[in-house]
Amino acid sequence: MTRLVEITVPDEVRERACAGEEGARQLIYAEVAPATFALIRRLVGNRSAAEDVFQDTMMILFERLREFRQEAPLGAWLRQIAISRCLMYLRSPWRRVLLCLEGGDEVGAPALARPTTAAPAPEAIDLERALATLAPTARTVLWMYEVEGYSHAEIAAAFGRSVSFSKSQLARAHLKLRAWFEPQGNPPTCTLS
Amino acid sequence: MHTELEHQQAVARLLRELPDDAARPYDWREFQRRARAAPAAAARVAGLRALAAVIVITLAVLATAIRLGAGPRPAHPPAAPVTADNGLAPVGGDASRAEREDTAARYWLERLPREPALVHVGTRAAVETLEDHIAQVDDLLTTERAGSAPTERVRVLQQERAQLVNSLVQVRYAETLADASR
Numbered sequence: 001m002t003r004l005v006e007i008t009v010p011d012e013v014r015e016r017a018c019a020g021e022e023g024a025r026q027l028i029y030a031e032v033a034p035a036t037f038a039l040i041r042r043l044v045g046n047r048s049a050a051e052d053v054f055q056d057t058m059m060i061l062f063e064r065l066r067e068f069r070q071e072a073p074l075g076a077w078l079r080q081i082a083i084s085r086c087l088m089y090l091r092s093p094w095r096r097v098l099l100c101l102e103g104g105d106e107v108g109a110p111a112l113a114r115p116t117t118a119a120p121a122p123e124a125i126d127l128e129r130a131l132a133t134l135a136p137t138a139r140t141v142l143w144m145y146e147v148e149g150y151s152h153a154e155i156a157a158a159f160g161r162s163v164s165f166s167k168s169q170l171a172r173a174h175l176k177l178r179a180w181f182e183p184q185g186n187p188p189t190c191t192l193s
Numbered sequence: 194m195h196t197e198l199e200h201q202q203a204v205a206r207l208l209r210e211l212p213d214d215a216a217r218p219y220d221w222r223e224f225q226r227r228a229r230a231a232p233a234a235a236a237r238v239a240g241l242r243a244l245a246a247v248i249v250i251t252l253a254v255l256a257t258a259i260r261l262g263a264g265p266r267p268a269h270p271p272a273a274p275v276t277a278d279n280g281l282a283p284v285g286g287d288a289s290r291a292e293r294e295d296t297a298a299r300y301w302l303e304r305l306p307r308e309p310a311l312v313h314v315g316t317r318a319a320v321e322t323l324e325d326h327i328a329q330v331d332d333l334l335t336t337e338r339a340g341s342a343p344t345e346r347v348r349v350l351q352q353e354r355a356q357l358v359n360s361l362v363q364v365r366y367a368e369t370l371a372d373a374s375r
Contacts, residue, residue, distance in 0.1 A: 146209070
């Protein structure tokens with residue numbers, strides 16, 4: 001799958017979409033939707049919530065398409081919108097209330113069992129499960145930094161926090177992932193290839 | 194042994210290689226269907242928000258009104274039986290009325306807590322002085338009645354007692370109003 005930030009759309013298609021042509025909008029949707037949803041799914045975690053954020057993001061895309069200045073690929077512009085909506089969701093009081101009602105917290109999902117035997121072979125490493133144990137904020141910072149290529153300053157700006165916040169969240173995420181892959185009692189060797 | 198940096202680089206590489214096949218979004222038709230439904234859902238949410246805002250504002254207004262009004266105003270005390278222009282209590286048929294008014298004043302005083310919610314030093318001294326005087330007059334009245342004193346003397350003492358009770362009622366009423374306005 002092409003990374004969202006690299007996706008471009010022909011000017012002609014974009015102009016037709018701006019004019020309200022449904023076919024052009026459908027083309028843009030087909031082009032950007034998979035990568036956009038994948039990103040949102042990574043940051044939000046929950047599929048149902050991810051669909052809501054995705055819907056919101058795509059509606060904003062078509063509403064504001066005229067404002068796109070072509071200074072970067074359309075995917076990069078859309079990524080900004082998607083991440084902004086994800087952070088709004090993660091910060092929303094309603095989500096926090098739901099977390100309280102469900103007995104969850106910002107520590108992550110402790111329900112998943114951590115491997116207790118020798119470290120698994122690299123191909124067996126379940127990174128998805130490890131990611132699920134991270135707190136949403138730490139997971140988002142990890143993804144933005146390591147995969148999307150944001151700097152600490154950019155992450156801090158997106159969260160409205162300090163650079164040290166971004167650095168500490170990233171360090172915490174790596175620490176937890178390392179603890180996951182290197183169960184207690186084993187020598188501190190990294191099992192990742 | 195791998196260093197922390199190598200570990201982080203390995204994690205970053207694995208993260209970038211994670212498959213996204215499981216994260217397929219819904220198709221264009223479903224997007225359009227949800228987009229059409231969005232205004233109705235937004236209207237419902239807006240309606241709920243408006244309702245919540247009205248409830249909050251109503252509660253705030255009520256709380257403010259209760260705070261400013263400080264609850265029900267205390268009942269006005271009954272007038273003590275001081276009615277005669279010459280400073281004497283009425284005689285005959287009016288005597289029973291004076292007695293009723295005296296009972297009403299006493300009842301009103303008894304309904305008040307022995308100590309006010311907030312002790313006011315100035316009024317507390319006045320209340321104690323008045324209560325002492327009333328007790329002295331009561332003693333005198335008992336003595337006079339036991340000694341078959343002239344009716345005129347008893348009436349004067351009764352009148353004096355009524356005035357003291359009246360003053361006590363006024364002071365306690367002022368105390369009650371001061372407590373209620375806080």
